[in-house]
Amino acid sequence: MDYRISRQIDRYRARISRFVETHLLPLEGNPANYDTHENIRFDLAEELRAKARAEGLWCLQLRSENGGQGLGRVGMAVCYEAMNRSIFGPVVFNAAAPDDGNMMLLEAVGTPEQRTRWLEPIASGRVRSSFAMTEPMPGGGSDPSMIRTTAQRRGNTYVITGRKWFITGADGAQHFIVVARTSDDPRRGLTAFLFDRNDPGWRVERRIPIMGPEEHGGHCELVFEGLEVPAENMLLSEGDGLKVTQIRLGTARLTHCMRWLGLAKRCLEIAGSYAAERSAFGARLADRESIQMLLGRLAMDIEIGRLLVMKAAWALDQGSFARKETSMAKIHVANLLHNAADGAIQVNGARGYSKDTVAEWIYRYARQARLVDGADEVHMMVLNKLLNAEGPDFWSWPVAES
Template identity: 40%
Template sequence: MSNPDPELTARLTRDVERFVREVVIPYETDPRRGPHGPLDSLVMELREKARAAGVLTPHIRPGGAHLTQRETAAILKKSGLSPLGPLACNTAAPDEGNMFLMGRVASAAQKAEFLQPVVEGRARSAFLMTEPAAEGGAGSDPSMLKTHAVRAGDEWVINGRKAFITGFDGAHTGIVMARTRDGERPAATMFLVRLPHPAISIERILDTIDSSMPGGHAVLNIENLRVPAANVLGEVDEGFKYAQVRLSPARLSHCMRWWGAAARAQEIASQYACTREAFGKKLIEHEGVGFMLAENLIALKQAELMIDWCADVLDTGESGTVESSMTKVAVSELLFAIADRCVQVMGGTGVTGDTIVEQVFREIRAFRIYDGPTEVHKWSLARKIRRDHAKRP
C-alpha cells in the first residue's frame, strides 16, 4: 500500500469526477445494454477513454501500489456518480476486490498472468465462492462450501457448483474457492483459473433487479476442472483467511461506489424539486418534499463518515471485520432510504428510465443483500456482543 499523498489524491479525485460527469454520464442512454448488464463493447470503449484521460484504475499506482483505503474512498465515491463510472474507471466489483486480493496474495508470475490484464482494464475477473442455496451450498456462510478440490500429482481437480457469480460471462480471470480439507477443522483453498474454461459451464444467467454488472450473475457447473498446483492463490488451506482479506475492503468499496450513486440521485431529485411546480409553488417549497431531501443530506453525511471511519481502521492494518460489517449495514440502509426518497420526490418520473434514479434504487436494493445481508451482519455483531460479555470479570 502506498504512503498517503494528499495532493495526488485530490488531483485524481477531481479528474475522476470531471471524467464521469463530462464523458461517462452521456453514455447512460447508450443502447448497448444487455438484459444482464452493459455489453463489453461499451465497457471497453469507456475504458479506452478513461485510459486517455489518465483515470483508468486510479486507485492502483504504476508499479502496483494500492492507495490507502481513505484515499480510495475519495476516488471511488466520485467514480460512482454514474452506474457506468466504476466500469469506465475500472473500480467496479468484482474486479476491484479481486485486484486487491491478488495484489496482496498472488506470486509475481500469477500477477503477470492473471492480475495485470485486469489492472490494465483489458480484461474482467470473477470470484467463484457462492453456491446454490437449494443444495445447501455456501452463501453468507463460507464454511458451508461444498465445491471440493482434490490433489492429483501436480494438479488439483475441482468439482462443484457455483451461483451468483458476478461477471463470469466474459471474464478473463477466475478465483475459484473450493474445500480442500473436511472434518472438525475444514479448510478451503483459492485457485486462479484462466477463463473461459471448458470445465466450467454456465447453466444460466440469473434475472435480478440490478443491471449494472457486465455478464450478470451466473449459475455455474464445475466438472473435473484441473488446475496446476502453481495456480494456487497463496497457501493451500488458507482460503477462508484470504476471503476475509478480500471481503472487508470489498464491502467498503461497495459502500464508496453506491454513495456516489446516491449522491447523484439526490442531485437529480433536488433539481426536479426545485423546478417542478405543483399546487401553486415549487415542489421544494412543500414541506413534505423539502424534508425528504433534507433527510437525504443528513444521511449522505452519516454514510460518508461511516465509510471514512472504516477506511481509517483498515488503513491501520487491522482486519476491520467488525467495522466493515457495521459500515455495510449502516451505509446500505442509509443509501437505500436516500434512493427511495428520491424516487418518491420525483413521483411518476422517478419510476421511469428517464433518469438513473430508478436504476440507483434497484441497484442499492440489491446491495442490501450482496456481500452479506443486513441481518447476517447484525447476527455476527450480536455474537460479538455475547462474546465480549462472556469475557467480563
C-alpha cells in the same frame, strides 16, 4: 481525528468529477448506449476506458508497480464516491466489481508469478475476472463453512467438482478464482484456486435473470465436472481459503459502499433539482416542509455513511481487518441507497417511475445491496458477536502512541 485528505487525493477527485461530468453523464439518457442487460455497451465502455487510462485515472486501487495509482483505501473512498455519480462510472475507471476486489486480492496475496500471470491482464483491462464462492442449497453462501464444492489432490494437481451460483461477471470473465473444500477441518478446510476460462472440466450452466440491471458478465451458475488446476495456481497455501475470502470480501464490501455513496448522492441530486423546479398548489416542492425533511434526512444519512466508510477505510490503511467498521458501513449504506432511490422517485412522481431519469435504474439496482457480500442480518450478527466479546471496548477510540 484529522479528516483532511491529501492534496493528491483531492486532485484525483476533481479530475474524476470532471471526467464524469464531461464524458459519462451525457451518455446515460440515450438507450442506444446500453447493452441488453442495462449496463453501458461494452464497446462504448472500452472507448471511455482508453480515455481514463490516457488521463491517468485508471486502477486507483493498485500500487504503481501493479499498474495502479496507489491511493490507498482512504483515497479510494473519496474517488469511488465521485466515480459513481454516474451509473457508468466504476467500469470505466476499472473500479467495478468483481474485478476491483479480485485485483486487490491478487495484489495482497499473489506470488510474483501469479501477479504477472493473473493480475496484470485484469489491471491492464485486457481481460475480466470473477470470484466463485457462493453455492446453491445446501452449499455455502454467507457461511463459507458450508461450501460443498471439492478439490481433490492428485499429485501436483487438484480436481474440482461441484456447483456455484450467482457468480458475478462469470459470463464474460477470462480469469477466475474458485473456493473449494480440500478437507473437513472447520477452519482450514477451504482452499482458493486460480483458473482460466479456457481450462476444460467446467462450464457456465446459465446466466441467472435478476431483478435489476447487471454487471457485465451477469450472475451465473457454474458447474465443475473435473476441472484440473495445478498446485501453483493455489492462492496462499492449502487450507487458507477462509483467509483468502476474508481478505477478498472485507475490502470489497467497503468498496461497494464507496460506490453506493456516489449513487445515493446522485439520487439526492435528482430529487433536489426537480423539487426546485416543480410547483404544485401555489408553491415549489422545495418549499414544502415534507420535501425539506426528506431531503435533509437523506443528506444527513449520506454524511453518516461517508463517516462510517472513511473510518473503515482508514482502519484498513492502518493494517486492521476493520470487521466492525466494515459491517457497520455495509448495513448503513446499503439501506441508505435504497432510501435515497426511493426518495428520488417519490419526489419526482411519475417522472421518477419512468426512465426519464436514472432513479428507477438505481432503485432496482439498490435492492441487491442489502444481500451482496453478506446480508444485513449477517453483519448485524457479526456486530453482536463483537459486542459480546468486547463489551464497553466495542466503542473504544484508537489511542495515539505519543
